[in-house]
Amino acid sequence: MTFLRQHWLSLVSLLVATLIFLVPFGFIALTAVKDRQQAALLDFSWPTSFQLWENLVEVVTTRNWMVVTAFINSTILTVVSVALLVLLGAMVGFVLQRRKSRWNGFINFLVLTGLMLPPAVVPTIWLLQGMGLFARLHGLILIEVAYHLSFCVLLYRAFIATIPRELDEAAIIDGARSYDVFFRVILPLLWPVTVTVIVVQSVAIFNDFTNPLYYLPGNQNATVQLTLYNFQSQFETAYNLLFTNILLITIPPLIVFLFFNRQIIAGMTAGAVKG
């Protein structure tokens, strides 16, 4: 009885969390395996027939394998953006933290501005059109990098501040040039931050709906989120296909979490960053 009295609040929170997080996901999975008529009921009834494979095939092959193209586009977008964010964020954070120059104050101001200013869509479209980057995937990659760079720079700069300067100096005396110091000494030590950036930003960019909507019009350029949006109108009576699509889209971020979750824990327990 005392167990319940001590932990009743935790149990209640756990129940609420389960309801909020697991129930919708359960509903998605459940509806995805149903056939069209049963899915239209939109309830928690057990599927009469398991049509997951057929649903998958139909979703993937519809409109000339649009979903596959969308997945490829989303993957390229996410991977390249995150790679650029990690590299550029770490480099800028490194220079800002280590090199004291008169420009540091101004650059800090710019970084903070990037964090605070809301994006103005129409001028951005106009700028992209002028540079020939509108409705192109690499244009969207640059947009994503630009929008998320400030956050990454601040994160990296704060973390690099915890790395003692003597490590840089020891490397310099050992013969390292600037890029050696950065790539061989500093960047390996930034692994915990890099993992954080990868997890947070890849999920954010993969799930991003509005930016592809504004800057990548046209079905052939779609990312998975846009595809889902289009499916809503297309499959108005085929909820089973809609939810199969949702299930497909949820998998990559899930994999990222599962994979890097182990990395994050391993990084903390190894105690790697202690001079």
Next chain:
Amino acid sequence: MAGLRLRDLRKRYGDLEVIKGVDLTVEHGEFVVFVGPSGCGKSTLLRMIAGLEDITAGELYIGDKLCNTVEPRDRGIAMVFQNYALYPHMTVYDNVGFGLKLARTPKEERDRKIRDAARILQMEHLLDRKPSQLSGGQRQRVAIGRAIVRQPEVFLFDEPLSNLDAALRVDMRMELAKLHHDLGSTMIYVTHDQVEAMTLADKIVVLDGGVVQQVGSPIELYQRPANLFVAGFIGSPKMNFAPVKLDRTSGDAVLVSSSDTGSVEVSAEAPALSPGASLTLGVRPQALHLDPSGPLVGKVVLVERLGSETNVSLRLASGQTWLAVLDGNAAVSSGDMLRLGFAPAQAMLFGPDGGVLPAKIQQQQEIVA
């Protein structure tokens, strides 16, 4: 060969000058210690030699090469830092060989050099460990190994023993002395601990406020300090000082007096000074002994018995406290009135500017800085 020459070296941060014209010559194979209180500029001077700080003015020669603008990796130096600065994500093997890898040394040669250094420092069994798995002393050895493997002309040590406990410090001190003997390289060592300076150095450079106070061997600095600062810094416990007035000079002795000391004769020369001049008398605690007719009278305020010697704090007439170190277990106790004396040759006089008045008997050639 691979000596060092500093010529009027200066360092300025904006308007603040922290190194004010240092002239120094280091011979090849010498163990030179920069010593001084915190903030005196000894670490800055070391970093200027290493190339981690810019030189505002003056010239630095390593070997025969002018190295003011030369990159640290090309100066032929290696540095051991106070907190080791080992790369946490690399094994000991990779830490030691990092510089060689950057220089694209062939793998066999790199392996041979790393293992040689490991053997010299007795850390062959540690090569596969990461720094986080090592003790403080072991990490320090890895840092030294990393320096050895570069085969530098000059080793630079920046307070390497400060982070170690007392017992380990003594052990590592002896290891460093042995290393110097085995390698025969020029070593420049920075510390604030004068015991380390006295035991390790061939030559000590005492710094205060960015200015070299004196350069000399440990014994020279102990027996013939050039000024008040060096006299008070070298030697533990600190030298006792008392303000005195010049009575008269006679040949190689000077008669001074004060309320604490009465009239006292000291072996010194004061050619340019006239009677009444304000001087400072300095006597080391070890030079004081019990003397029923001695010039110093005072009340004992503290007695510390160390077994081999007794430290006695004496409050003099003016209220000033002097420390005496007496042999063995002295028969004194707190509250006693004591008379102490000292040999004239054991006392030192310092002029109004702080400079020492030379003593004729022990006078030798000036040490070239």
